Amino acid sequence: MTDPASPRPVIILVEPQLAENIGMTARAMGNFGLDALRLVAPKGGWPMKGVRETASSATHVLDRARIYPTVAEAVADLHYVLATTARERGQMKRVFGPDEALAEAAGRLARAERVGILFGRERVGLSNDEVSLADAIVTFPVDPEHASLNLAQSVLLVAYEWRRAAGRAVLPFTGAMRSSPAPREALISLFESLEAELDAAGYYPPEKRGGMIRNMRDMFHRMAMTEQDVRTFRGALRALARRPPEEG
Amino acid sequence: MTDPASPRPVIILVEPQLAENIGMTARAMGNFGLDALRLVAPKGGWPMKGVRETASSATHVLDRARIYPTVAEAVADLHYVLATTARERGQMKRVFGPDEALAEAAGRLARAERVGILFGRERVGLSNDEVSLADAIVTFPVDPEHASLNLAQSVLLVAYEWRRAAGRAVLPFTGAMRSSPAPREALISLFESLEAELDAAGYYPPEKRGGMIRNMRDMFHRMAMTEQDVRTFRGALRALARRPPEEG
Structure with missing residues (x-):
């Protein structure tokens, strides 16, 4: 019963x-x-x-x-x-x-x-x-x-x-982010650092630079980065920028 | 794939x-x-x-x-x-x-x-x-x-x-009724036959007859009877009414 x-x-x-x-x-x-x-x-x-x-x-x-x-x-x-x-x-x-x-x-x-x-x-x-x-x-x-x-x-x-x-179908855990979403200023600052490094590396053909930047910023926006994500990416970017130039 | x-x-x-x-x-x-x-x-x-x-x-x-x-x-x-x-x-x-x-x-x-x-x-x-x-x-x-x-x-x-x-969750069969819902006149005719038999059998105390009839009609309405259901019930009612009176 x-x-x-x-x-x-x-x-x-x-x-x-x-x-x-x-x-x-x-x-x-x-x-x-x-x-x-x-x-x-x-x-x-x-x-x-x-x-x-x-x-x-x-x-x-x-x-x-x-x-x-x-x-x-x-x-x-x-x-x-x-x-x-x-x-x-x-x-x-x-x-x-x-x-x-x-x-x-x-x-x-x-x-x-x-x-x-x-x-x-x-x-x-x-x-x-x-x-x-x-x-x-x-x-x-x-x-x-x-x-x-x-x-x-x-x-x-x-x-x-x-x-x-019965309204009891609660999931045992959620995908709640452990870090807050990054504020826009953190994203824009990250974008500018990345773009400066890519400029220094000669990545952008000058006539395409504006469109390429917008496309890449879109890729990052789709990530919906958290504050922690921005810190992680900044660290990776710094490490890459410090890398000694390849020989040859 | x-x-x-x-x-x-x-x-x-x-x-x-x-x-x-x-x-x-x-x-x-x-x-x-x-x-x-x-x-x-x-x-x-x-x-x-x-x-x-x-x-x-x-x-x-x-x-x-x-x-x-x-x-x-x-x-x-x-x-x-x-x-x-x-x-x-x-x-x-x-x-x-x-x-x-x-x-x-x-x-x-x-x-x-x-x-x-x-x-x-x-x-x-x-x-x-x-x-x-x-x-x-x-x-x-x-x-x-x-x-x-x-x-x-x-x-x-x-x-x-x-x-x-995917919108494919079709049940293999449905509860579609094989007989049409009974029209009201068939139900009312059934109710009147039933009530006439119960009157003949002395079932209703006269002062309660109106309320008892309404309650019993409600029971039948909840059945949502089909035409076949009405025919089945009419047959059963006729059989009961034909039953010889009990001895004693």
Whole structure:
């Protein structure tokens, strides 16, 4: 059951067969902050041998997993149920992509509804009767020629979209610059030093000098240099200018 | 190399170790329409034993994979390179989530740039020098307490976001109703039949009849019934009304 203080959807695997897929499901859930796993009649019994090896740090998900004999029992206490399927079922239900589905789920979770998402067996998915227990269908925008998503991969996409829909998709770090952007006067001073060195080196054909300077200043502007970048470049320029002339 | 007629990013795995991860990477790429895979110095050599077993139908990705001795050689012909990393590197690069990264990549691909995305070794990721070969960093909005994404899982998220950014994220089927919505007169006629049967059965206390009818009509309106739904419900109602009275 989800903690009402921080509502999260329940992931329900129906008759999963491979220990590795259950472990990888737990890992994928842990990656995006899900922890409520229900297993309906896992094929190898429970606990299943080899399941922890692929769970990485998400063994807490496995430790808290609940086992149910049927799908109906696994969804009994839920208010809203989504069924994942790759195939059309001819059932008159809404069909969502994972982004829309988890936006709907996040809205319901925020209103204190308990939400669960059904994932079928590795080879044959959910039966039509099991899909029929759901309010709506989730399917993935796959290439129709290579439509077979691995079980843990589909759980990953759902967990990822839940985290986004719940507004928790914060990156672990940002590209914030550790040095302030250089003020224009520092850039102009750098440009003038560089251009003076290039003049001394005879780099510019006089009739092209103005255009070449503008082009090179544009290159530097595209760098969006920080104060530290300007200092670094000034040092490199000084080192080059000090270089003894080549022999010959 | 990507086909210029239909530009797609190149996925580059650096020193991948497990055959299973390479196979699952190919499968994830195939799911979302990617097919250009480059491997830098795969640990077990190439072709690697056991790699096809986990690729599902995406063996074409493995068959076309190119092998390079170094990252620099693997990115040599590309115009824009992204490096995936879970850790901050202290490098002054832009840091994207997968959605922003693939939006940027899709824009460049549409302008005929060749784009590649680097994924590091299973345990230690990319070296700082390898990250330094990239234009920008991609990181994932994971739970910091369970931040370790499986290699093929991170490729899946990138492939999924590419398909969305490229405007190709079409669901394989929709929830389009196979029957038209019922017109109001069909609904009102159904309501009147139902209410007549309930009147005959003595269901309504007379003083509450008006409110109860409005509540029940609301329930039916929430169903958004199709013409077929109305026919189905009418049949069920007729069957109930024909039922012989219980004895006693």
